[in-house]
Amino acid sequence: MLEIKGLMAGYGKLTVLHDINLTVQKGSLTAIVGPNGAGKTTLMNSILHVNQIMKGEILYNGKTISAMEPHEIAAMGIGYVPQARNVFPGMTVEENLDMGTYLSDPHADTKKMIEAIYTAFPRLKERKKQKASTLSGGERQMLALGSVLLLKPELLILDEPITGLAPQIVTELIESIMQIKEQGTTLLWVVEENPMQILPLSDIVYVMDGGTIKTKKTGMEFVGAPDFMEMFLGN
Numbered sequence: 443m444l445e446i447k448g449l450m451a452g453y454g455k456l457t458v459l460h461d462i463n464l465t466v467q468k469g470s471l472t473a474i475v476g477p478n479g480a481g482k483t484t485l486m487n488s489i490l491h492v493n494q495i496m497k498g499e500i501l502y503n504g505k506t507i508s509a510m511e512p513h514e515i516a517a518m519g520i521g522y523v524p525q526a527r528n529v530f531p532g533m534t535v536e537e538n539l540d541m542g543t544y545l546s547d548p549h550a551d552t553k554k555m556i557e558a559i560y561t562a563f564p565r566l567k568e569r570k571k572q573k574a575s576t577l578s579g580g581e582r583q584m585l586a587l588g589s590v591l592l593l594k595p596e597l598l599i600l601d602e603p604i605t606g607l608a609p610q611i612v613t614e615l616i617e618s619i620m621q622i623k624e625q626g627t628t629l630l631w632v633v634e635e636n637p638m639q640i641l642p643l644s645d646i647v648y649v650m651d652g653g654t655i656k657t658k659k660t661g662m663e664f665v666g667a668p669d670f671m672e673m674f675l676g677n
């Protein structure tokens with residue numbers, strides 16, 4: 443579904459990624475791990491072309507997307523939830539989700555679409571009249587995810603969706619994300635915390651360090667490796 447070939451990318455004149463080769467199979471969960479500064483976020487940003495691509499090619503369903511504009515890439519079915527958990531803080535949960543339906547088909551039943559998000563995230567339904575600025579970190583992440591899901595992405599890119607959240611909400615979020623996968627969405631997930639909860643569920647794990655891919659393993663192979671923690675932490 444997604445194929446990255448010989449990618450060199452960065453910011454302005456700064457090259458962060460060197461010769462990245464990566465594939466994501468349709469229907470899979472692919473995890474990216476690596477220490478701080480490895481280039482994980484830069485790689486996600488490159489897929490959406492929000493930074494500089496110096497060399498190489500990114501293909502989505504066989505079509506080159508690396509020269510396209512970010513909004514054209516999103517319109518092809520790639521959803522991105524960045525680390526910042528972007529929501530409109532001054533609007534209620536309900537208003538945020540309404541905004542998320544703005545780009546949908548004019549004949550779409552937007553009420554039904556929002557109900558489906560409330561089913562996936564009951565916490566959001568309970569807080570629909572609450573301003574997004576008053577949500578907890580985990581609830582805000584659910585709202586950011588819900589808003590992107592309204593665009594019905596085929597491929598969903600999640601940059602550290604559970605980092606810094608309380609264990610109870612982490613469990614809820616992982617369950618919701620796995621349901622999203624079961625419903626047919628392909629996932630590309632940057633994992634920084636809770637590796638034992640997520641990596642065994644991952645079809646493929648790529649380990650990044652210093653702007654390159656160091657290793658590629660299946661999730662079970664990765665967590666079963668004797669040097670698993672060293673690989674995860676980049677030591």
Ligand SMILES: Nc1ncnc2c1ncn2[C@@H]1O[C@H](COP(=O)(O)OP(=O)(O)OP(=O)(O)O)[C@@H](O)[C@H]1O
Binds near residue numbers: 479485
């Ligand atoms: N907007 C930017 N301008 C210049 N350099 C940047 C920018 N964003 C990131 N970098 C640099 O690119 C390198 C890789 O950063 P990146 O955020 O991709 O790493 P990461 O693996 O996602 O790290 P973390 O786990 O800490 O989020 C770092 O050295 C960082 O300082």
